Amino acid sequence: MAQVEKDSLTGTDTTGHEWDGLKELNTPLPKWWLYVFFACIAFSAVWVVLYPAIPLQGATGTTGWTARGAIGGIVEAERARQEPMLARLRSATPAAIAANPELRAFALAGGRGAFAINCAGCHGAGGQGAQGGFPSLADDEWIWGGSMEAIQATIQHGIRNAEDDAARTSMMPRFADGVLTPVQINDVAEHVLSLANRSTDAAAAGRGATVFAENCAACHGEQGRGNRDLGAPNLTDQIWLYGSDKASLVRNIGYPRAGVMPAWAGRLDPATVNMLTVYVHALGGGE
Amino acid sequence: MLEIKAKVQPAVATTAAAPSLYAEHRKVYPKAVQGTVRRVKWLILALCLGLYYVVPWLRFDRGPGAPDQAVLVDMHNARLYFFWIEIWPQEVYYLTGLLILGAIGLFMATSLFGRVWCGFTCPQTVWTDLFMQVERWVQGDRNARIKLDAQPWGFGKLVKKAITHALWLLIAAATGGAWIMYFADAPTITRQMLEGTAGNQVYFFFALFTATTYVLAGWAREQVCTYMCPWPRFQAAMLDENSLVVTYREWRGEPRGKARAQGIGDCVDCAACVNVCPTGIDIRDGIQMECIGCGLCIDACDDIMQRLDRPRGLVGFETWTNLAASTAAAAPCAPGPERQRAGMAARRVPRFIRARTLVYLAVLTTVAGVMLGSYLMRTTLTLAVIRERAPLFVRLSDGAVRNAYVLKLANKLRDETQYALVLEGPRGLTITVQDAPLDAQGHPLIGSRADGITQWRALITAPPGLHLPESVGVHFRLLNAEGHEATSTGSVFLGPKP
Structure with a gap:
């Protein structure tokens, strides 16, 4: 072991290790570098004591530092920074917010975030809606109204929400449950198609007009243009929540569906509701 | 060609103790020297250190509301100022270009003149040189220093060592302090640092660069070049x-x-x-x-x-x-x-024109040319059009199809100008921009705040009955007050499958 050999070519000591005839030269590491390693080890020991380093629940370091605590502080500070702005948003009406460029910019940015968290699940990331009765908020058709006030009321109280007395409710009867015969439903579907000039059976559409006047016009209007106070959609345009083909119409007259939206007044603070109102209004369909 | 001369020594097997795997530090006591090279080195040292310490104090008037420091990296406002040049974060490729120029320039200098960078201009060399000179002033030249180190600790030795380290720390603090000044207004940050009102971050970086200067130039010295720096290890490829x-x-x-x-x-x-x-x-x-x-x-x-x-x-x-x-x-x-x-x-003038130096020169010229060209063609107004993809398009109640776009108008100048937005695309498409006023011709007027980006939301609508393919190209053109195009950006208009 204590054999020291000099390499004949370089004159350098070898470490005494040999692999298949190759001898490793001893190129010593400077000692200070070794001490840097020791210092690092010492540093890590101190670190383990001060900071949470042991992967066990509740094993915090002596400083009590946690990543959650650190971010919590930042969030608190940001909240405090936003508070004056939020206070103004709380007390202003959505229309007043939209009229003030500073408030409007803040509300659009804040509304975007709140929408992504609370609304996008049903209405889509860009308010495009989704199949199955989740209406688009980006088009120009509104079942319950697209003014600032109407949007705010919808967000606050929801739709067909049994838990909120102020929530607006409409219920289309199930016409297949003994109210209309299948032939009548077929006829009235043809009539609805004819409102947009899409009917292929003029005779049936003509018969359906009578059925429509007796059963549907009360809510959807004589011309089928709908009634926002009752949440009765316009049947003459090209936006259909549950499908525009005849089979969908027949199905929806016989066994109508109706979506439910929860009330947000209790879950979100008034400032957030106002920001959402301004944001949804600006998506492209605000009136 | 190179001739590798090997000192062939007999393989000796001894029975001495196994060699240590860790080398003791052997302190170097460089002697003072006079001569041409030394004079050039002092000159370069004065030039480099002078530049480093003085540059943050140079002023350059950019008008009201803008920093008046000639060279400033403003991290908070994301701007890089170099006299009349102002760089935004999205133009960081200029920095990439500078780094490429630096690297290739280093390669070229090395292949021509050897390790001139290491020997004359490397900060490690420059500051070490300065620290050695301080050491010489206080403790004397090589022999005096060797003697002093060999002496037992006494009052005289303590005083000399203390003065040396105090001066080193002073230079190191000036170095660390000057570094901070490149990232904040120099007079302000100096006052704040002296008053103790600068932020923790400032003190941290000040302490960091003071400590590294003191340790690297005072203590580590040649150890940095031999054991820490990668450059000596691969410079053989350039020589x-x-x-x-x-x-x-x-x-x-x-x-x-x-x-x-x-x-x-x-x-x-x-x-x-x-x-x-x-x-x-x-x-x-x-x-x-x-x-x-x-x-x-x-x-x-x-x-x-x-x-x-x-x-x-x-x-x-x-x-x-x-x-x-x-x-x-x-x-x-x-x-x-x-x-x-x-x-x-038998000596001849060295061959400076060689394949490798020509390649380096070509790369240098190309990169410098590309950078210069891109700087000369740099626009101070850029329009980015981001098509909203959720939803891809909106169908309106009358059957019209609408697309939404976010327009980001970046204005790199310090004044605000309004531009008329004109849409180029299939006939029949109409454009509206939320919150934008209209000009006399009915075009939306959009502008951008000075030295910043303003965001607009545009809606393009295809009326019912306009039969368009699934995707058509549209062009957003910004016209200035004289009706000339200031900038333009293309995008697409999407609709249902025809």
């Missing part, structure tokens, strides 16, 4: 037989011996070259990784040769090609002036 390197002219110096001895070479083995070396090596051992090419051994040897009335240049900047030619020419001669003349006569 070739036509690169100038600091070399001992062995053909002239050997066999070395006493000045009055007969039949020996010019090297009198006085060790002057070894004593002045900042990395503590012997240049006569040939080219070595530890040699930073500072050339101080040239000055030291020239001084000795002059005193002995012998020609200077026993150590010099020389190429391997010339060295080989000299060696061959000098071989037949006996040691003496004749051998010296024969060897020196």
Whole structure:
């Protein structure tokens, strides 16, 4: 072991290790570098004591530092920074917010975030809606109204929400449950198609007009243009929540569906509701 | 070609204790030296340090509301100022270009003149040189310092050491302080630092750069070059037989011996070259990784040769090609002036124009040209159009199809201008921009805040009955008050499958 050999070519000591005839030269590491390693080890020991380093629940370091605590502080500070702005948003009406460029910019940015968290699940990331009765908020058709006030009321109280007395409710009867015969439903579907000039059976559409006047016009209007106070959609345009083909119409007259939206007044603070109102209004369909 | 000379030594097996795997630190005591190279080094040192300390204090008027510091990296507002140049974060490729220029420039300088960067301009060399000079002023030259270190600790030694380290720390603090000034307004941050009102971040970086300067230039010195810096390890790839390197002219110096001895070479083995070396090596051992090419051994040897009335240049900047030619020419001669003349006569002007230097030059020119071109063609107004993809398009109640776009108008100037937005695309498409007023022709007027980005939301609508393919190109053109196009950006308009 204590054999020291000099390499004949370089004159350098070898470490005494040999692999298949190759001898490793001893190129010593400077000692200070070794001490840097020791210092690092010492540093890590101190670190383990001060900071949470042991992967066990509740094993915090002596400083009590946690990543959650650190971010919590930042969030608190940001909240405090936003508070004056939020206070103004709380007390202003959505229309007043939209009229003030500073408030409007803040509300659009804040509304975007709140929408992504609370609304996008049903209405889509860009308010495009989704199949199955989740209406688009980006088009120009509104079942319950697209003014600032109407949007705010919808967000606050929801739709067909049994838990909120102020929530607006409409219920289309199930016409297949003994109210209309299948032939009548077929006829009235043809009539609805004819409102947009899409009917292929003029005779049936003509018969359906009578059925429509007796059963549907009360809510959807004589011309089928709908009634926002009752949440009765316009049947003459090209936006259909549950499908525009005849089979969908027949199905929806016989066994109508109706979506439910929860009330947000209790879950979100008034400032957030106002920001959402301004944001949804600006998506492209605000009136 | 290069001739690798190996000192073949007999394989000796001894029974001494196993060699340590860790090397003790051998302190280097470089001796003061005078000469041409030393003068050039002082000049470069003064220039580099002068630039470093003074530049943050230069002022440049950019008008109200803008920083008046000529060179400033404003992290908070994401701007980089260099006199009349203002760089935004999205133009960070200029920095990439500078780094490429720096790297290729370094390669080229190395292949031409050897390790001039290491020996003359590297911050490690420059600050170490300054720290060594301070050491010399306080503790004396090489021999005095060796003696002082060997002395037992006493009052005199303590005072000398304390003054040295205090001066080092002072220079280090000035260095760390100057670094901060490149990232904040120099007069303001200096006042804040002295008053103790600067932020923790400022003090942290101040302390960091003070500590690294003090440790690297005061303590680590040649250890940085030998063990920490990657550059000496791969610079061998840039050096070739036509690169100038600091070399001992062995053909002239050997066999070395006493000045009055007969039949020996010019090297009198006085060790002057070894004593002045900042990395503590012997240049006569040939080219070595530890040699930073500072050339101080040239000055030291020239001084000795002059005193002995012998020609200077026993150590010099020389190429391997010339060295080989000299060696061959000098071989037949006996040691003496004749051998010296024969060897020196065989030298030729180094070949600076070589394949590798031409390649480096081409890359340098190309990158510099691309950067200059891109800077000259740099626009101060850019329009980015981001098509909203959720939803891809909206169908309106009358059957019309609408697309939404976010327009980001970036204005790199310090004044606001309004532009008329004109849509180019299939006939029938109409554009509206939320919150934008209309001009006399009915075009939306959009602008951007000074030195910033303003965001607009545009809606393009295809009326019912307009039969368009699934995707058509549209062009957003911004016209200035004279009706000329200021900038334009393309995008697409999507609709249902026809």
